[in-house]
Amino acid sequence: MNKTLKRIAENFLFAANIFILFLLLFENKMIFPAWLQSVGRMHPMFLHFPIVILLIAMCMEFFRHKSTYSSQEFYQNFTTLFLLIGAISAAITVIMGLLLSKENGYTGDAVMFHKWFGVGIVFIASFIYWVRNKNFFTPLLAKIFSVVTVCCIIIGGHLGANVTHGENFVSTPFLSKKITEKAPIERAVLYTDVVQPLLAAKCMSCHNSEKAKGNLLLDNEADILKGGKNGKLFIPSNPRNSLLIERINLPEEEKKHMPLSGKPQLSDDEKELLFRWIQTGADFKKKVIDLPEGDSLRLIAAKFLAPPQEEEFTFSPADEKTIHSLSNNYRVVYPVAVESPALIVDFYNRKQFTSKALEELNAVKKQIVTLNVNKMPVTDNDLKTISQFENLRILNLNFTDITGNGLQQLSALKYLKSLSISGDKIDNKNIAVINKIKSLKEVFVWNTPLKTDDINALKNENKNIVFVEGYINDGKPTQLNNPILLTTKYIFSDTIHLALKHPIPGTQIRYTLDNTDPDSVSVLYKDDLVLDKTLTFKARAFKETWLPSDSIVYDFYKSGYKPDTVFFADLPADKYKADGAKSLFDNKTGELNFGLGKWIGFQKDMEVFMQFNKPVKLHSVALHMLKNIGGDIYPPTLIQVWGGINKTHLKLLQTIKPIMPGNGDISSLFLEECKFAPTNIGYIKIIATSVKNVPKFGTSPNKKGWIFTDEIFLN
């Protein structure tokens, strides 16, 4: 190498050493121009050169005195040169680093040690360079110094990495598995267990006592309240004017957005958590469960916390084979969950239950945590067996045969949390045992001899236990549901037997046949009720302590005679012709919904003829009809009944004028009956005149109305 160049480099190294010394002495009193800041920021890039060059140089230095190398001129020159370049690049790096450290946020132990190690490397390397050919610098000393330098490079480099990337940057992937235990919600403190871990994870890599960017420290309450160089971090209860909230909600590309772009960002939940925490006054002591239930902050906080603590069972699991052998169709034994030692036992089918079946469970008495003997004939004696299931948590004794004397035994159950004795004969005296079971949380006492007053007293004595009293009949009578008519035929020729029932045992059904509403003195229904004429049947259910039901209403029609032939003068409308004229005697009535094909409809006068092969004596002709204003369906304006012994001897037997519906009348089925003196009849003609002009309130005013009929009853 050119000797001049080498001389210049040596001088530069010397000057750099002096400059570093100068910087170290006066760094607090100097102000640097902005462009130097950029030079400083090249420190993290430039530092790789001295590390590599010096490491190689120190290796070569270490072996320099080995006989094979000591004679090689190239080796010696190369080492010298590398050492020089290494020392110079180290010096430059250190100067850059010192400039960088003047920027905000580089304080703390890590930075300080890194600084002194860096400076140390420069001084040692320079020292080696200058003295390495002196006599006192023995081969041993050369080795020692090179090792020391290498150590300094490794330690200094590591400290620098910590400053840049954060502590444990390298080891984090190994350590992260051990997530710090989350506090269960019952004892979590809002700040300590929710807010602080969030700050630590997302903010404190820059804002800590080591780095303190923007002079903001988040290590403790006092620091947080103090804020940074831009003022207070937040105003309690006023999140909208708080710097913290402003910064985290800026768009990510903004320079002032926090956390800095490229660092792990805050999730929406985390942002909301900080907002709500400040909104509720940024309290450092408040517990999560002190917040009202359903409170937004509480709900969010709960997301960050561990769920309520699951119970850990410490006892050993039972043998799988034993569990299997204990399970049968009427006694089921199974673990709470996969890999859980705890067992649940259910009994089914009262007839299959024996005390022995319960005793056999002693094989797993340590492991049973839930026992369900609901509705089994369990006696006081069996409770002795149950009391040996030492780890029992939940015990369902509903509707068993226990009397309460045996309940004492349960005081041996140290972990019992939930006890169900609904439907048992437990009275006020026997229930007292629950005082002795300190672990109890809930007791179900519905349908026991215990009175409301007793239960209230129990509640007062045992504030930590929830007593569920269940449904109590408030004494207000409830309305009965309707009786059910089992008879499904409503048209009969001679007589009809009416069958009725009511689902509630002991209910009386009372009825009327005169279209009045039945009351408590109306005729009592018995199974021999037989009707023999057309009428409206109404029935209601009555029972003591109940309100009577609504009335059920059914029309029954007697259809004494069926003609041998029936036909129309003009055919009905195509849409409403049912099964033709014979539909008028098919014993099937139509519904309010007239589109179902059971009605015969005319938008003109209806003329129907009926013929008997053998004359019969009639005194009544009735038409079953429909009215429906919306569908322009009206009763006939006039009904004429003509009859006689045959077709040629007809005379007018009766004429009626049905009542027309008014505006707002609802659709209904009705019967128009024409009565006349008993007459021998072989041929009969009915003329029903339709409405010529639908009234104004109708759907098609001034047009022709419809008449609908489905059955004719001749008696």
Place this chain on the structure above:
Amino acid sequence: MEKEIIENSLNINRRKFLSQMSLGLGSVALGSLLIPDLFSKPDDDVSSVMLGMPHFAPKAKRVIYLFQNGAPSQLESFDYKPKLREMAGQDLPESVRMGQRLTGMSAFQAHFPLAGSVYDFQQYGKSRAWISDLFPHTAKVVDDICIIKTMYTEAINHDPALTFFQTGAQQGNRPSFGSWMSYGLGSENKNLPAFCVLLSRGKGNGQGVYSKLWSNGFLDSIHQGVQFSSGENPVLYLNDHAGINKSDRRKMLDKLAEMNDINYKQFGDPEINTKIQQYEMAYRMQTAVPDITDTSKEPDDIVKLYGPDCLVPGTYAANCLLARKLSENGVRFVQLYHQGWDQHSNLPKDMPGQAKDVDQASAALITDLKQRGLLDETLVIWGGEFGRTNYSQGKLEKTNYGRDHHPRCFSIWMAGGGVKSGIVYGETDEFGYNIIKDGIHVHDFHATCLHLLGLNHEKLTYKSQGRRYRLTDLAGQVIDGIMA
């Protein structure tokens, strides 16, 4: 069988691959890249080991699902929107609708007149939940239930929406929710099916229910829902023919099992084993079912609690009472369907009847389970397949209107079994049209229910036709906010 062969050869390959590459850390690292489960317990094995058992300690052991078939209106039940009354008759703003697809039934309306509830609302319980006057009994148990106002679904018509809720997919052919549960948890009581179905219908405009909704899909047929009917024989074909006594039946079944067993050894079809098991269960059901369906011994208080209709077989009230009895006897999943909630028109005339049918008995079920100490371990769900529009389908009159299908938000309630009680979850906008906060998708709902039952919805899988299926498909998040 084929599956086992393939799996076996895969295992051999893995071992061989590792032994050949056992040259150093690098190869092991490569090995672990190629076979991600190499150093950990493979996740997939977990599901096969865990069958018939919860993956972790469950909150709920059983489910009673009170399905309101046809979709009850949220705006006349649990989602109080006074704004709709104020703005009655005005058009639904496009800024609210945001291009939401509508059904063919109202899409072509010239106007979408907003319609407020004709029923008043009051606040109840510690959560001050708004509940309409149509549900006075539900209002009394408000502190025991969790009202969710922000359910949403993807389907807009009954069948796909119902199928989505029941099977996790809109198209059908997948196992029903109850079947998954039977598959995941097994049956508690071996004398009854793990999955029972009860039907009832109200007087309102109804929509059908089909047996595909309780189908086992590709799961073993033992997980199929068993329908209980209201007639003389609650379970069809269960009773022996006249003239056959119990011991004859026993002998016949034993012989049949023997023959089936020969067949099984020959062909190895697991469905044969299922059949044997089902015959055996049916035999035991012959004694268990009459006991359970007999409601005549229920005390007067229970009849008053559920309403006297609970003694009329086939009514919703009777089904609620039966559901309690089945659940009490260890039936994992009791599925009720009550038809008649499809109020496209005449809503004010139809809905009171529908509400009256279900209100008292639903609330009674909660009270009854609670007083027996069973509510803690039974998850009760009440709700339909979607909601109804805030505008009137057809003409809006002062006292009459209808509502079309609305999938974007609707209300359901859940109770017991690890659900937070006495809260109202989620917020909808003042039009009752969009979700503002905390929406729960059908997949989320399923994931949460399974979680409460101690099942990890991502691990409860079944491999069919080359792919592993879940109830929650490839989605679903457990909603912490509704869990106690």
